[in-house]
Amino acid sequence: MKYRNPPIPEGINVSDRHPLRELFVLAGGALLLLLLLSWLLGQFGGRLARLLPFEHEAVLAPVSLLSSDAGPELQAYLDQLGDRLTTQMVLPEAMQVHLHVSGGDSFNAFATLGGNILLYRGLLEQLPHENALAMLLAHEMAHIEHRDPITGIGQGAAIQLVLGMLFGDPNLGVLGSAGLYTQLHYTREMETEADADALQAVQRLYGHIGGARELFDVIHAQREKSGLGEMPAIFSSHPLDQQRIEAIDTLAHERGWSKTGETTPLPPDFTRWIIEAADRAKARARTDGMIPGMPTSPSSLPGHPRPG
Amino acid sequence: MYNLIVFLVLLLLGYGVGQYAERRHYRSIIEREGRLNALPAIASRYPPTQPHYRQALVTGSTVISVDYFKRFLAALRNLFGGRVTSYESLLDRARRESLLRMKQQAASMGAAMVFNVKYETASISKGRGNTIGSIEVLAYGTALIEPRGQ
Numbered sequence: 001m002k003y004r005n006p007p008i009p010e011g012i013n014v015s016d017r018h019p020l021r022e023l024f025v026l027a028g029g030a031l032l033l034l035l036l037l038s039w040l041l042g043q044f045g046g047r048l049a050r051l052l053p054f055e056h057e058a059v060l061a062p063v064s065l066l067s068s069d070a071g072p073e074l075q076a077y078l079d080q081l082g083d084r085l086t087t088q089m090v091l092p093e094a095m096q097v098h099l100h101v102s103g104g105d106s107f108n109a110f111a112t113l114g115g116n117i118l119l120y121r122g123l124l125e126q127l128p129h130e131n132a133l134a135m136l137l138a139h140e141m142a143h144i145e146h147r148d149p150i151t152g153i154g155q156g157a158a159i160q161l162v163l164g165m166l167f168g169d170p171n172l173g174v175l176g177s178a179g180l181y182t183q184l185h186y187t188r189e190m191e192t193e194a195d196a197d198a199l200q201a202v203q204r205l206y207g208h209i210g211g212a213r214e215l216f217d218v219i220h221a222q223r224e225k226s227g228l229g230e231m232p233a234i235f236s237s238h239p240l241d242q243q244r245i246e247a248i249d250t251l252a253h254e255r256g257w258s259k260t261g262e263t264t265p266l267p268p269d270f271t272r273w274i275i276e277a278a279d280r281a282k283a284r285a286r287t288d289g290m291i292p293g294m295p296t297s298p299s300s301l302p303g304h305p306r307p308g
Numbered sequence: 309m310y311n312l313i314v315f316l317v318l319l320l321l322g323y324g325v326g327q328y329a330e331r332r333h334y335r336s337i338i339e340r341e342g343r344l345n346a347l348p349a350i351a352s353r354y355p356p357t358q359p360h361y362r363q364a365l366v367t368g369s370t371v372i373s374v375d376y377f378k379r380f381l382a383a384l385r386n387l388f389g390g391r392v393t394s395y396e397s398l399l400d401r402a403r404r405e406s407l408l409r410m411k412q413q414a415a416s417m418g419a420a421m422v423f424n425v426k427y428e429t430a431s432i433s434k435g436r437g438n439t440i441g442s443i444e445v446l447a448y449g450t451a452l453i454e455p456r457g458q
Binding site: 004027 | 338348356377378387393394396399
C-alpha cells in the first residue's frame with residue numbers, strides 16, 4: 001500500500017478577507033453602537049433631569065464658584081436690565097435669575113444651575129452698547145427658561161455614568177459641584193433656540209434688533225484675534241458665527257423686525273465699574289490664593305464653559 | 309489622549325509587523341511543505357506490518373503569541389460574534405509549522421513516513437488572558453524508519 005499526503009488547497013482554514021476591512025467593519029459597528037447608546041442615554045438623562053422642579057436646582061448650583069465681583073452700581077445696572085428683559089420673556093414666576101460678574105479676563109459668559117448667570121469682564125469690556133449686552137443676557141436667560149443647564153447636566157451625567165460602568169471607570173465626580181460646573185454642554189439646537197428667544201426679547205425691549213447682531217461680530221472678532229479661527233461646524237456645538245448672523249437675519253425678515261435702529265449706549269461709568277470688578281477679583285485672588293475666574297476657551301461663546 | 313496615541317501606535321505596529329511576518333511565514337510554510345511532501349504524515353493507527361520498520365516518537369511544537377492588532381480585532385469580534393478570522397490564520401500557521409517540525413525530525417532520522425499523527429494544544433496564558441496570549445500547538449506521531457540493510 002502506498003501512503004501519500006495530497007497537497008491541500010490554501011484558504012480553507014483561513015479567510016482571505018483583508019484584516020483591515022474586518023477592522024473597519026467591526027470598529028465602525030462598535031462606534032455606531034456606542035454613539036447610539038450615548039444618544040439614547042443623553043435623551044433619557046436630559047428628560048429625567050427636566051422633571052426636577054426649578055426650585056430644587058438652586059440647591060445644586062455651584063454657589064461657591066459664583067461669587068460676584070460686581071460693585072453695587074454695576075450689579076444694580078445689570079439687575080435692572082435683567083428685570084426689563086424678564087418682563088419681555090416668558091419666564092415662569094418661580095424662575096429667579098441671578099446675575100454675577102467675574103473680574104476674570106476670560107472672554108466668556110454662561111448660564112448655569114439655579115438661574116445663575118456668570119458674565120466675565122473679558123467679554124463685558126468688549127461690548128459696544130447696551131443692546132449687545134441685552135442680547136447676551138437674553139441669550140443666557142433663554143437657556144435658563146428652556147432649562148438647558150439641568151438638561152445638559154442630566155445628559156452628561158447619564159452618559160458618563162453608564163459608559164463609565166461599561167468601561168470600568170464610573171466617574172461619580174459628575175454628581176459633585178465641580179462636575180456640575182464643567183459638565184455644561186449645550187447642543188446646537190439649544191443654542192439656536194436661545195438665540196431666537198433672546199432676539200425676540202431684544203426686539204420687544206428696543207423695538208428693533210439693531211445692536212443684537214453686533215454681539216456676534218464681537219465674538220467673531222475675538223475669535224479671529226485669538227488666532228483660533230472657527231472650528232468646522234461638526235466639531236462645534238455652537239452654530240458658527242456666520243450661521244448665527246444669517247439665522248438672525250432670516251428670523252428678522254420673517255417677523256418683520258427692523259434690523260437697524262438707534263442703539264442705547266452703556267452707562268458712562270460702565271468702564272469704571274468693570275475696572276473695579278477686575279480690581280476686586282485681583283484682591284480676592286490675593287487673599288484666596290486663587291486665580292480669578294475659571295479658565296475658559298474663547299470658542300465657547302456665549303453660553304457655557306467648554307468641557308476640557 | 310496620550311493613551312489613544314499609545315493604542316494607535318501599538319495597533320499600527322501590530323498590523324505592520326504582524327502582517328509582514330505572517331506573509332513571510334506562509335511563504336516559508338508552503339515551500340517546506342512541498343519539500344517534505346515525500347514524507348507522508350498519516351493519521352491511521354495501523355502501520356504497515358511489512359517490512360519491519362523501526363519506530364520512534366517524533367514531535368514538533370510551536371508556541372505562538374498574538375499581536376496587538378489581531379487581539380483587538382478578536383476583542384471586537386466578541387461583541388458581534390462570527391468567525392474570529394484574525395486568530396484562524398495564527399492557529400493555522402501554528403498547526404502547519406508544528407507538523408513541519410515533526411516531519412523535519414522524522415526526516416533527519418531517515419524515516420519513510422510518520423503514523424498515528426495527532427495534535428495537542430495547550431494554553432500558556434491560563435486565566436491571564438489579558439497579559440499573555442500564547443498557546444502551544446504540539447504535533448506528534450510515530451516515525452517509521454526503514455530497517456537497515458534492506
